[in-house]
Amino acid sequence: xxxxxxxxxxxxLILAKGLQEKKHxxxxxxxxxxxxxxxxxxxxxxxxxxxxxxxxxxxxxAQIEKANVTVAAxxxxxxxxxxxxxxxxxxxxxxxxxxxxxxxxTPLYKYMNVDNPVDSTxxxxxxxxxxxxxxxxxxxxxxxxxxxxxxxxDIPENSPIANKSLKEIKLPSNxxxxxVLRGPEIIIPSGSTTILAGDEVIATxxxxxxxxLTKALIGKV
Amino acid sequence: xxxxxxxxxSRTGRVxxxxxxxxxxxxxxxxxxxxxxxxxxxxxxxxxWADALDVNTLEDAGxxxxxxxxxxxxNDNLNVVVGKAxxxxxxxxxxxxxxxxxxxKEIFKEEGLTIINKTDILSxxxxxxxx
Numbered sequence: 312x313x314x315x316x317x318x319x320x321x322x323x324l325i326l327a328k329g330l331q332e333k334k335h336x337x338x339x340x341x342x343x344x345x346x347x348x349x350x351x352x353x354x355x356x357x358x359x360x361x362x363x364x365x366x367x368x369x370x371x372x373a374q375i376e377k378a379n380v381t382v383a384a385x386x387x388x389x390x391x392x393x394x395x396x397x398x399x400x401x402x403x404x405x406x407x408x409x410x411x412x413x414x415x416x417t418p419l420y421k422y423m424n425v426d427n428p429v430d431s432t433x434x435x436x437x438x439x440x441x442x443x444x445x446x447x448x449x450x451x452x453x454x455x456x457x458x459x460x461x462x463x464x465d466i467p468e469n470s471p472i473a474n475k476s477l478k479e480i481k482l483p484s485n486x487x488x489x490x491v492l493r494g495p496e497i498i499i500p501s502g503s504t505t506i507l508a509g510d511e512v513i514a515t516x517x518x519x520x521x522x523x524l525t526k527a528l529i530g531k532v
Numbered sequence: 533x534x535x536x537x538x539x540x541x542s543r544t545g546r547v548x549x550x551x552x553x554x555x556x557x558x559x560x561x562x563x564x565x566x567x568x569x570x571x572x573x574x575x576x577x578x579x580x581w582a583d584a585l586d587v588n589t590l591e592d593a594g595x596x597x598x599x600x601x602x603x604x605x606x607n608d609n610l611n612v613v614v615g616k617a618x619x620x621x622x623x624x625x626x627x628x629x630x631x632x633x634x635x636x637k638e639i640f641k642e643e644g645l646t647i648i649n650k651t652d653i654l655s656x657x658x659x660x661x662x663x
Binding site: 365367368387389390392393397401413415416418419422 | 583585586587588607608609610612613614616617620621635636639
């Protein structure tokens, strides 16, 4: 794939290196001349274009019309929006991904038809919340606009399934236990796997059975 | 009497705000407090110290009721993004924005958007001075 990234800051650079290692062709665009010179010398496999990525001429230099994907990774939201808009509207790039620096700016990304605004602040907030959470059930991932979710459940001492094997446990329909985390150990459970208090159980469930699943695993809602 | 929002309150925005406020309801938005402070107490309008890229700011400024929006920050890209949103999302009838780069000015032409450029205007005026 050919990927054009606007903004060679920390994010842009990490992405460029990672994608290049996976054998993708990568082009980085940045305004900072000194940085561009440095990068061009250090990474001979990454194409570096020096210029303002919100100008069509600069994008032409980056051969953006050949890109399969563009990534807007500058620290300025209006620049990310205009870059993605040009990529799509002027150069026909199919997929435009963009970093959202300030979550309050997300609606404007949507009004300007950026395909995938990635709101890093909210994502990190979610991860931190998950790490710091004391609740027994945590949604790790929701798919299909939340209809299907993958949840993590901490099994308490008084759980109705503690010390029972999977065979003996009756789960609500539309729910599956997919793994058990016990300290450093990751167990892909089979019928004979016994659940212990203190285990973290990863399960997948539909939205309307999430409550039943919680009840089955920890005994209350 | 019209309801007018001016985003970007440096020199041009300020002069415009003062003049329009005599006959219209005017709200000015700027993220730089100094620019707003330069509009003294005698300014007969609303001053909003906030980030125009945040739709809450636009809605607090009353964009849904606005008859016209001016975008006069020095940032072409911001002017375009907020200008387009004012038109497309909020259906403001008259949106006037300053875009200094001539290439971008052409690209973002759209019905209902009046795009102005200081250099063009000045050169028109200069020509008229001698003709």
